[in-house]
Amino acid sequence: MKKTSTTYILSFMIILCVLLGSLVSFVQLSTVDILKENEKAHKSSVIYRAFTGDNNKLTPKQYEEFITANLDQKTRSIGKRSLEIFKHKQDKSIGFIFQGLGFWDAITGIIILSDDLSTVKNIQFLNHKETPGLGARIEEQSFTDQFKGLTIDWNAPVGERVIVGASADPNAKNRVDAITGASQTSIALGAFLNTELEIIRSNLKDF
Amino acid sequence: MSNKPSIVFIKGLWNENPVFRQVLGICSTLAVTNLLANTLFMCFGVIFVTALSNFTISLIRNYIPKRTRMIVQVLIIASFVMIVDIIIKALAPEIHRFIGPYVGLIITNCIIMGRAEAFASQNKPVISLVDGLACGCGYSLILIAIACIREPLGFGTILGYTLPAKELWWHQWTIMVMPPGAFFMLASFTWFTRSLTAPKSETK
Numbered sequence: 001m002k003k004t005s006t007t008y009i010l011s012f013m014i015i016l017c018v019l020l021g022s023l024v025s026f027v028q029l030s031t032v033d034i035l036k037e038n039e040k041a042h043k044s045s046v047i048y049r050a051f052t053g054d055n056n057k058l059t060p061k062q063y064e065e066f067i068t069a070n071l072d073q074k075t076r077s078i079g080k081r082s083l084e085i086f087k088h089k090q091d092k093s094i095g096f097i098f099q100g101l102g103f104w105d106a107i108t109g110i111i112i113l114s115d116d117l118s119t120v121k122n123i124q125f126l127n128h129k130e131t132p133g134l135g136a137r138i139e140e141q142s143f144t145d146q147f148k149g150l151t152i153d154w155n156a157p158v159g160e161r162v163i164v165g166a167s168a169d170p171n172a173k174n175r176v177d178a179i180t181g182a183s184q185t186s187i188a189l190g191a192f193l194n195t196e197l198e199i200i201r202s203n204l205k206d207f
Numbered sequence: 208m209s210n211k212p213s214i215v216f217i218k219g220l221w222n223e224n225p226v227f228r229q230v231l232g233i234c235s236t237l238a239v240t241n242l243l244a245n246t247l248f249m250c251f252g253v254i255f256v257t258a259l260s261n262f263t264i265s266l267i268r269n270y271i272p273k274r275t276r277m278i279v280q281v282l283i284i285a286s287f288v289m290i291v292d293i294i295i296k297a298l299a300p301e302i303h304r305f306i307g308p309y310v311g312l313i314i315t316n317c318i319i320m321g322r323a324e325a326f327a328s329q330n331k332p333v334i335s336l337v338d339g340l341a342c343g344c345g346y347s348l349i350l351i352a353i354a355c356i357r358e359p360l361g362f363g364t365i366l367g368y369t370l371p372a373k374e375l376w377w378h379q380w381t382i383m384v385m386p387p388g389a390f391f392m393l394a395s396f397t398w399f400t401r402s403l404t405a406p407k408s409e410t411k
Contacts, residue, residue, distance in 0.1 A: 009272045016267075016279060020286040027290045031297040038300040132238065132308045133386070 043126060047071075050095060050110045050124040051088060053148075055141075071095075076203045083203060086110075093121055096200050100192025103184040105129035107138070111193070113152070117201060120150040120162070135185030146176035158198050164190030210330065212337045219341025222404065226349040227397045231317040235309050236350055237389040243366050245306045246354035248299060252291045252310050254343030257319050260284045261327040261339030268328050280323045281314070288313045318342055349400075353392045357383045 001008045037060075044063035049055060051071070058066075067073075070090065076083045086095040092115035099108045109125035123144050130136045137143060151173040153161050160167075164186045165178035178186030225231045232253070239249045263283050264271075271279050292310045296303045303310070313319065322342050327335040359365050361383035363373045370377060382388045 003270075003272050004274070009275055012270065012272060013275065013278075016282060020282060024286050024289045024293075027293050031293055034297040035293075038297065042300060042304075129308075136308075 046124045046126050047086065047095070047110055050112050050122045051086070051093070053122060078199065078203065083199065085200070085203070091115070094200070094204065096196075097126070098193065098196040100188065100196065102128055102130050102188050103135050103182075104131070107189065107192075111147075111196070113200075117154070117204075118152060120147045120152065123147040130185050131182070135179070135182040137179050137182060138185060138189060143176075143179060150174060150176060152197060154201075159191065159194050161194050161197055162190065164193070210334050212334060215334055215338050216341040216344075219338055220345045220348065224345040224349065224400070225318040225321075225342050226346055226393075227400045228404070229318075229321070230397075231321060232346050233393070235312065235316065236346075236353065236393055237386050238309050239306050240350055240353040240389050240392070241357050241361055241384050242305075243351070243354040243358050245302055246350050248295055248302050249306055249309060250343070250347035250350055252288075252295065252313055253316065253318070253346055254340060255291050256284060256287045256313050256316075257322060257343040257346075258336055258339035259287050260319055261322055262332050262336040263287075264323045264327040265330055265332040265335035271328070276328065277324075280320060280328075284319050284323065285314050318346055349393075349396060353389065353396060356392055357388055361388065 003009075041060035041063065044060060044067060045058070048058070048063045048066050052066070067086075070088060072087045072089060074085045074087075076085065081099075084097040087093070088095075093112050094115065094117065095110050095112040097108060097110050099106055101107070105128070107125065107128040107130070109123060109128075111123045112121040113119065114121060125139050125144075128136065128138065130138065150162065153172075153174040156174070161174060163172065163175040165175075165183070167175050169175075178190075219225070223229065226233070226236055235249055235253075239245045260280070260283050264280055267279075288311065291313070292303075292307070295310060296307070322339055326338045330338070355365070359370055360380040363370050363377045363379065380388070382391075
């Protein structure tokens with residue numbers, strides 16, 4: 001068969017794709033358990049950091065122990081989504097895993113609210129795929145620290161209870177500064193945080 | 208052109224170093240060199256992909272249809288990048304969270320495509336593997352050297368360990384943590400290494 005013929009090219013590409021695809025799949029399947037464990041450990045560490053504000057590194061077991069000893073957990077089904085809610089046994093603060101669409105892909109994280117839902121106590125991010133150096137800076141402490149003590153204006157319309165970026169009143173107690181150069185990520189974050197806050201408020205009964 | 212493994216290796220590592228001689232792979236050089244641990248994993252990724260993609264492309268070079276050779280090369284490189292991404296994600300999830308986007312971008316690293324097209328598609332598998340290893344090591348040499356300066360000056364640490372008597376003498380150079388710090392360091396390294404390797408006629 002001639003190397004220039006369409007049949008040869010097609011056959012070559014199909015065989016190559018199958019071989020390389022199998023190789024990648026084999027590596028992925030061999031590490032699937034480790035990846036799951038890593039993801040679980042990361043989630044526990046983020047929950048721990050969000051509730052305690054402690055950035056020191058502990059072992060995955062210590063994170064798990066903190067969660068078991070200090071937090072009550074519940075999962076609510078909302079359509080296809082299962083909303084994970086945590087309540088601190090001592091100070092009664094509420095935390096929940098939020099999710100929303102960022103600039104490139106989904107952003108997930110945990111937000112901690114005071115027991116009366118009037119203020120935000122902390123926010124930490126679990127996963128995102130925002131632009132490194134720009135949108136990815138939502139993870140930086142200088143950004144997340146702005147949320148500590150942030151007032152939620154429950155009397156405002158749904159999209160304006162928490163404002164990320166500019167507002168008519170620059171000193172508003174429910175506003176945090178956006179990230180310079182990452183306007184779209186900041187706008188998206190502000191929009192879905194407000195939606196998520198409304199969801200959590202209507203799903204906190206009996207907790 | 209001599210294809211002795213030792214000569215090919217020294218060429219890739221120094222005489223034709225991809226970063227300071229060929230000015231390739233600059234994006235990741237600037238992005239991941241503020242912490243040495245991140246740099247080491249990035250270097251592992253690039254060495255792994257350059258060596259194995261060179262070897263594979265060379266192994267099947269006589270069967271690759273000429274018209275689709277670029278697609279084949281990208282396909283092979285992308286597969287090895289996916290493998291290295293999974294490995295780093297499994298072994299060092301914290302580091303992967305920082306350098307993950309750049310690991311994916313190894314696909315577009317000019318060094319890998321450049322060596323595949325210029326060397327692996329015309330040479331035998333073993334020597335292509337050596338060439339890939341050499342270019343990966345040459346890239347790593349510069350990245351590690353830059354990281355060894357940026358991390359201590361920017362964070363006061365090396366591989367995460369605090370420098371001795373840091374509080375007595377250390378003052379943070381914030382610029383070293385940021386991308387402009389990498390620009391200055393890369394320019395200084397390029398000037399220094401080129402002045403060492405430049406032929407006499409070039410220096411006149």
